[in-house]
Amino acid sequence: MTQSAGVTSGRELSGKVALVTGGARNIGRAISRSLAAAGASVMVNANTSRAEAEQTVALIRDGGGRAELHIADVTHPDGVSAMVEATVGKFGRLDMLVNNAAVRAETPFADIRYEDWRRVISVVLDGAFLCAQVCLPHLIRAGTGAVINIGGMTAHKGAEGRAHVIAAKAGLAGLTRALALDLAPHHITVNCVVPGLIETVRGLPGAPERPTHRRGLPPVGRRGEPEEIAAVVRMLCGPESRYITGQTIHVNGGAFLS
Numbered sequence: 001m002t003q004s005a006g007v008t009s010g011r012e013l014s015g016k017v018a019l020v021t022g023g024a025r026n027i028g029r030a031i032s033r034s035l036a037a038a039g040a041s042v043m044v045n046a047n048t049s050r051a052e053a054e055q056t057v058a059l060i061r062d063g064g065g066r067a068e069l070h071i072a073d074v075t076h077p078d079g080v081s082a083m084v085e086a087t088v089g090k091f092g093r094l095d096m097l098v099n100n101a102a103v104r105a106e107t108p109f110a111d112i113r114y115e116d117w118r119r120v121i122s123v124v125l126d127g128a129f130l131c132a133q134v135c136l137p138h139l140i141r142a143g144t145g146a147v148i149n150i151g152g153m154t155a156h157k158g159a160e161g162r163a164h165v166i167a168a169k170a171g172l173a174g175l176t177r178a179l180a181l182d183l184a185p186h187h188i189t190v191n192c193v194v195p196g197l198i199e200t201v202r203g204l205p206g207a208p209e210r211p212t213h214r215r216g217l218p219p220v221g222r223r224g225e226p227e228e229i230a231a232v233v234r235m236l237c238g239p240e241s242r243y244i245t246g247q248t249i250h251v252n253g254g255a256f257l258s
Contacts, residue, residue: 010038011038011039012038012039012238012239012240013035013038013039013040013095013096013234013237013238014038014039014040015039016039016040016041016093016095016096016142016237017040017041017042017043017087017088017091017092017093017094017095017096018032018035018040018041018042018043018094018095018096018097018098018237019042019043019045019083019084019087019094019096019097019098019131019135020032020035020042020043020044020045020098020100021045021074021097021098021099021100021101021127021131022045022046022047022100022101022102023042023044023045023046023053023056023098023100024044024046024049024050024052024053024055024056025049025052025053025056025200026198026200026226027100027150027195027198027200027226027229027230028044028056028098028100028101029052029056029059029226030225030226030227030229030230031098031100031150031226031229031230031233031234032044032056032060032067033056033059033060033063033065033230034227034230034231034233034234035096035098035230035233035234035237036060036063036065036066036067037063037065037234038234038237038238040065040095040096040237041065041066041067041090041091042060042065042066042067042068043067043068043069043070043083043086043087043090043091044056044057044060044067044068044069044070045069045070045071045072045074045083045101046069046071047071047072047073047074047101050069050071053069053071054069056069057069066091068086068087068090068091070082070083070086070087074101074123074126074127074128074130074131075122075123075126075127075130077130077134080127080130080131080134081134084131084134084135084138088138093138093141093142094135094138094139094142094145095139095142095144095145095146095237096145096146096147096148096237097131097132097135097139097145097146097147097148098147098148098150098233099127099128099131099132099147099148099149099150099172100150101123101124101127102123102124102150102152102165102168102169103119103120103123103124103165104165105120105162105164105165106161106162106165107161107162107164108160108161109161109163112163112164116164117163117164120164120165120168121164121167121168121171123168124165124168124169124171124172125168125171125172125175128149128172128175129175132147132175132179135147136183136186136188139183139186139188140186140188143187144187144188144239144242145183145186145187145188145189146188146189146190146191146236146237146241147179147183147188147189147190147191148190148191148192148193148233148236148237149172149173149175149176149190149191149192149193150192150193150194150195150229150233151169151172151173151176151192151193151194151195151248152165152166152169152172152194152195153194153195153196153197153250153252153255153256154166154169155168155169155170155172155173155194156170156173156194156248156250156256156258157255157256172192173192173194173248176190176191176192176246176247176248177246180245180246180247181246184245187242189236189241189242189244189245190245190246191236191244191245191246191247191248191249192247192248192249193229193232193233193236193249193251194248194249194250194251194252195224195229195251195252196218196223196224196250196251196252196253196255196256197216197217197218197223197224197252197253197255198223198224198225198226198228198229199223199224199225199226200226217253218252218253218254218255219253219254219255220253220254221253222253223253224251224252224253228251229251232249232251236249
């Protein structure tokens, strides 16, 4: 599948601005590129993957889009505030927040250290809370804001060795519903997109072995592409999805039927 696969034609997000956390590679990169292809200016966030984030920005610019990079840890309130200020300072507004930053780990429950538990919960759940709260005044000002949280399929079907990740992603689905109600009066939609088995760098030659829950294929007979997740995020950010809010939308080839 090409990089542009799964991307809707048109420039429905022209004049809009998006902040994508964890936007350096894989699904985050695909989302950043898809929103840019729709006409949005994109602030690509990363914490440690600077080189890959720079490549994402370069890919967007090479395609004629507008993008900048901001390095920040989404678990640090001051860092999040600086990131949002930089976004608005550069592009003049903020219309869309995509909470994609995550820590992916597989550890037997008895071996999970408390600091590891806190790190996963902090990046996935605290990060989404902080980003949404700091972005809120700008999303309200935009008039038709959108928040998209990227969930996890194991939060809905379970998996061994992922108690910390599952707890964090399940909390993200709950936060989605809560924010949808709290922010609806401000015309801000909030939804959660849940990827299934997606072909990422972990599936490339020489990459680490896939976690147990990621082996095998869903009923459609293949793994999904990051662009297929990005296409749903783009749709939910667009003007034709203003009546969709508070939903958890699964994109998984039939691996989990909600």
